[in-house]
Amino acid sequence: MDGDTRETIRAVALELFSNKGFEQTSLREIAERVGLTKASLYYHYSSKQSLLLAVVEPVITGWRTIVDDTARLEHTPENVRHVVGRCLDVFLRNRSVAGIFQRDAAGVAVVLGELWDDMVGLGKRLVAWFAGPAPTTADRLRAVAAMEVLGAVLSSTTYQDEDEFTEEEMRAVLSQAAMDVLRLSAEPAASGVRRLG
Template sequence: MGGQIGSATVVAGRSTKEAIRDAALQLFASKGFDHSSLREVADAVGITKASLYYHYASKVDLLVAIIEPMFDEVRDQVERLDDLPATPENVREVIRERLHSTLANRQVGALCMRDTVAIVNALGNRYPDIIELHHRMCRWMAGPGADDDTLLRAAAAMQVLSTAMMSQEIVPATDVDHVETTLLNAALGVLYPPR
């Protein structure tokens, strides 16, 4: 049973807006963005489609509301790198932080991996900014004055981190901490290969 707090209805301890976002994430992740309808989202929350439109003007707006917080976290992390030296200890901590965040948002990450075209279209002119954030993190991980090989290893280490997005499907019974440790060690092994 929902109650009113300000202008948002509370559904089982969550606002209607949060409940819509959570239901949409479940549907988009299981069925795909293009194969899910706003009617299904509204039904999953127990509201009318008109009520859903009160909170989100379109399915694309709803998709953006789902994925944007994850990209905001990446942006915040990359912005903090400007004042942080790229020492091996700092690189390890930044990679660990990135993995921890990605694993906490695995369902969103898996959606991004599966529905890349829908994500790129939804983000529109913001997509190049996201690519630039990725490049900035790679350059920071490689360190100042890095040669081509080191830059390529940094980019490859970032690809290792992206495995976290699909880790629940790859190893569904594996503990999240184990996944984080394994991918952290793999990324560091790519970035700093044994001599």
Template sequence: MAAVAEDTPTRIRSVAVELFGTRSYRGTSMREIAEGVGITKASLYYHFRSKAEILESLLGPLLDQLDQVLAEAARRRGLAAVRKHLLEGSADALLSNRRVLGLLFRDASVYGDEGLVLGYRVIAWMEEAQKLLAGPRAGWRERIRATQALSAVADPVSLFPDVPDADLRAELLRGANELLQD
């Protein structure tokens, strides 16, 4: 019996990401999630107090991975090593979270009132990653290219779901590195 209870949050997240992806975050109700999982609404609230908590459980691990990549990149010596670690680590984190990444890129309602903290977290991460990629003495042109390189790694991940991870990763990194060439 304990195995079923442990699996319920995973099933809830799976149904939620599917519904959020098709109906939008704001357009999906807790009742619809519960029905999709095959549990009562009361059971759903036992596992997650709110839809915002479900969203956090979906996006939090991705943002935690990206924060870890950023921290590890900051400890590297030399701009080339920082860039390599940041771009490769970000690509790996994003590719391993392809399903939930689409929520950040395709559904603006995730940044509504309940998801505002997540939105701030994404923006703060982007700003720090851009500074690291651009380098300590970067001017505005280098910072623009660094921002473009981050977008080159992140944006296509959810737009090309049929491209195998290894192939997509190679192309993402090739494009991002080309943007950073002086």
């Protein structure tokens, strides 16, 4: 059935890390849930840190690809929308892992070490690209805010019950919201008047 024990361990670790936090999850608990002893985990992963890496690294790689691609992309509204869409895709397809970074930054930063610094560097580069060429401080601040808007994909479960939003709706609404924050929206925001549902 479960041909790959190593993958089962990774899946259980992902679930526990994202629900309880990295430091709050012990190898004993992971082992119990998998149906092994603590010692057996060490046959598959050399340390708790390497287990976290296995959980987290694929997502970081995908993230790095997006940011690297922006280096060759001109900062046009269409391109910004495209990059925003790619970011949302990564978050949507890796909600659990991305949630670890969002809700447990303090816990994983120390363990990831330089890799964490790399990620922060990627975030800075993306924010800088969002801000556009020759940005004012207001532009840079809006770029930070736009990044936070994308993170709403992950926190929506905190503020709302269950899976209230579909993936398509999150993609549509949040990419529009990010463009609004960056003031690159094609459709101007309603001016003080609320449309009726």
